[in-house]
Amino acid sequence: MRALVVVILLGSMSGCTLLNAPDRKLQPPDGGVDGGAGIELFCDDGLDDDEDSFFDCEDADCAEEPACCERRSPTLDEDWTAADLRLTWVFGPTTGNPWLPARPTFEGATFVGNFESNDEPRALISSDCVSLALGGWVNTTLRSTDETGCTNGAPCDRYAGVVLSVATDLTPGSKLQDELAVTLHAGGLVLVTQADVEVARTTTGIDQNTDVEIIVRPTLNDEAQPILRATVTVGSDVVLEGFLMSRIQDLVATGECEQIPGLHVAAQSQGDGVYVGPLTTAKQDCANPGQFEKQVATLTGESLQFAPSWGSAYVGSPALASSRNAVSDVQWDLIVEGSNDSPELEPVAHVGYAIGHARDTTDEGDDWSLDGWTTSGGPKAGDDPPSCVGVPGGCDENVSVREPHLLAELNEDQALRDLVLSFAREVPPNAPDIFGIQILRPVGGPMTPAAVPATPTLSPDDVPECTSLRDPSLIPVDPEAQQGYWLFFTCVQGAGAATEIHAVRISRALEVVLEGGGPLRRIVLTADELGPFAAAGIRSAEPLISFAEDGLRLRIWFLAQSTPGEWGIALAEARSHDVGMLAFELPEALPFPVNPILSSDSPLVRSDCLGEDCSITGIAVTRRADDQEVLRFLLARRVNLPGGGRTDQLIPLEQMWRMP
């Protein structure tokens, strides 16, 4: 499979800084400009995917993709005039005698060069790295004042240039390790190098400024690994295009690059007569769905005041809905699964679950408060207690219900019109751990119980490929859901982790739509087509659909594991200009190239963990009713406690999007 959008940042998703604030601001695809019926699926494949005569970045569909994004956010602006350059630059090599660069002025700009050495390279290396993983720009000006050297057999021993490097120092006598370097030599030869090996060359004039631009774009290589490709322009000539510069996993991911990996930028020189002018860098200011802003109000089953009788041992797998009411900016409905027995007992005994409902009607629009939630206390659906491990006689008649999902149907004022609740429920009761899907409407407030009907909306008998159906979620087929829904679910096919997410069409009356004697069903995601990040299984699709005049955009967050137990959050996306197709068909969902967008070892998941034993147990996604450009996530994680025992946390996160 190929990818729609390139790159995000792996890991390193602890608290957001303003510098790296979420900035996904998607514009309407096409904007009505181009005409094809489809959409430019791949923005760097050299093809006109939607046959609208616009290729790749020419197509407005691609305007916000990293392969094409032109919006810049400055990350470094150095004019070399500061009194003490040591405040922001490392003088390398750091061993040996102190030195200072010459700082001549040419055509009104300050340059650096002549680093007091004629026989070894020296460099001014940026103390912090500059983010490039999402794409970026490096611009500078080079100038040679000496027409001799590096021509007609003369040695190329005097030079100055810009270097992108993972290193913050160099060994005396050696150049800086260069992921990419553009170097002007005395005499006018310009070499582009990597690992000090020439990859391109050109020449330029003496005593004239030569502008250099390095454009870095993320993409995937043939092995589906995220990489950076570089295009180098010297003067007005593109001397290198699409050159493989680095794997993103090899970039620096500390300091200023903790959230968006990057490289150190350096001015490197040896000898006199060649200089580096003002140096600027910028990062792309477009897509970044891997970046979250963490909110402070971490919730627990206890803070939500769920009764211990059904939620003492575990609370997770959240569902979230947002609406507006007359009292506050936004109302939140939160539904979770819980149990009085630990999920870790499942391999040795049947564990039962129930679901509970909490509502916050006092949100003022910023962060959640920890109090103020109205809760169901006991289960909204399911038995209390739901589980009876080790209890003589057990509770064999219980029906375990779990993995809820909420779809909020709002009126034009964003007030709640309906809540559609779906969840997995055991079926039949005497077959533990075999689940079907239940869909209910209306849901009512937290205190309103939801009875579990005798038969599920969708049974595993309806889907022969699946032995059990889990993790339901719904999207409307049209903005008002007048034609019903698509029900996403995890298809469990055996004892191990599930590998497929399916979808079944559901009518407005919450009945399964049939096709050829069975449910109208589509396979949405298959683990072995997604890449290594999903090699050990996928589950828990959390879809969100956006309707616009010229098309639809479907995003599906889901859990994926590369190796057993290492669950991360991944994202896939489907787009189409044909909104009407949803009545019968789902557009093909393609994974983001740099999945997972949130890995199991990210600081967000690992913070405050004991050892490495924190795990993601679920993710919920919804738009804020008071600001449709903001997505609210709720990440559920299970945390080991010192001395044994575990607790569960629901961590609110946000991302800013612009409605397509």
Next chain:
Amino acid sequence: MSSNRRIQRWRWLGIAAAFAVLLGGCGEGIDARNDAAAGPTGGTGGLGGADSFEGVGGGGADGPTGVIINGNIEVVDRNPVGTLVADPGNSGWEAVTAIDMSTPEQYATLALTCYASPDACLAESCGVLASCCVDNGTCCKPLADPALPPEIDFQTCNGLDLNSCAVGEGTTAVAVGPSPPVINERGLILGGDASSEGSAIIGDPVDLGTTRVRVDVEFALPIGCGASCLASAGATFSSTTPGAFVDAEVGLLLSGSRNEVSLMIGDAVADTFDAGTDQTRWSLILSPEGRVEVLRNDVEQGAHFFDPSTLRQASLVLFGRNLSQAQNSAAIRRIEVQTSFCDIPSSWDVRAPVVITDDMDTVLPTERFGRGPSVASDGTEVRFAYGIDGEIFWGRTAGVGLVQLISPAAALSPSFTHETGGVEDPDLVFDGTDWHLFYTARDENGVGSIGHAVATAVDTFLTADPSPTLPIASDVVSLDVPTVHRRAGLWVLIARATLASGATELRAYYTSALNTGWSRIVDSSLEVLTRIQEPGSEITGPSLVVHNGAYQLYLARRSGTRWTVELLASDELLLWRPLGEVLGPSGDGFDRLGARAPDAISLTDQIALVYEGQNGVSFELGWAERPAPSDTASAF
């Protein structure tokens, strides 16, 4: 030839005979391979079946991790295969071609089949190839001093405490958890409840990255266990010390209430099987390349994969939850364990910087920046050579990563016109009498050729030949980074050739005597596999050894700025099996970003490797070691 080898040869003959029958109807398959082999970048071939040659397509891909190999079956007609085999008298070549009606091409076909995919070598028919023993979790040698007991029969320990029982079996056991385990006539019953597990650590940790382990377990099923009862027992490997919970990273778990035995991987259920009875014998077979098999009464139930790299120090933990630990609880009746170690090329258990001292044991700090290290042994000592600033130095090793210079002066300095640009990339060889040094000699224009120098056992310095032992010729504009392997009657030299087009490739040469010149091995897949034509990558630093009956060729690959060490294996220098990266970034210290310039030495049941570690600022000399059985290929 040892009697054991003779026996094995007859076994090979039997296998080869079977192949000959299979090959009888495979003309199309062979033709397909011929066609595909004609191009250096042909497509990936299909594999009709692990044990047959039918449906074999051509080879195709190169690359750092590709195990799909290019190959031309006619290469065996163009080179003296019998002379080139790594282990004369015991080679797969001899075994296959000794069969009536068999042809050299059939041997080549066999090799191509076995090299066609990462796990193709697991086929029984490939056991004739020593190169298939590399990175193969079924080609292993029993550990002389196993960390785990061969057997513990808990039922015979009725009434004893756990430790006494273990001591009686010649091992140790440490109980973990608030309620100690109980041993009764049913076996070992672990304590625990809904909020914690009972567990016991058996023996010492094992390295699942190099060790093949088979654990046989007999459970006693709980009696009268209903749907909600909490009665379980399991055996797992874990890299963490058990606390309230056991990390079942790869193991078996009996659930009484479910009446199932589950394969646990990464603390999650990967597969589930009916529990059977108390007499059911469950086997967990862990191969160090990451394959785990479950057998039920010796019948395979399923195979999955786990990550052995996280289990380099893994404890065998018996665990469970039994509220009452009563007579009807779940129990472990007995366990049996077999352990053996294998040649897993990426499982290094030592990676350390090299420290070089003078003859007064004073550390010489700048020597760690030496280039192109080499090691060789004369049976009594291991010598170490490296280059600095166009000269070559050498010393004696005095432990892992410790080198004492023989002389503070260079062992070899440029002396002749073809060396005026410096001497570098040393490769040491001991021929039974003298030390030989092969090296890159650069002329004033930087053009390389392969030089040769020699020293007696007592010489401090090496004496160079006045002219290159391997000069540039024909389409080659430069030669460098030589590696040489010697055995009785054969010298093999592999060097990097820079072609007039600017491309580079590794080329192999051989000779019976150094003073008679070198013959080039033609049409070897090595050249195709190592050809580089783009400036963004590079292959250099080859190192050739023979270990366990096969050639192992280590080389360094640069991708962008990052260096990794890769491995190729071959039985005869003609057809090569790429094994991908075997030494990469450590993530910490002197080699945190990568490794290059490998030079390996084959020792008894061990491979040692010297290299240059990459940390982003500099390259510094390093030393790595890993266990690797020396004599299992014949029994493979």
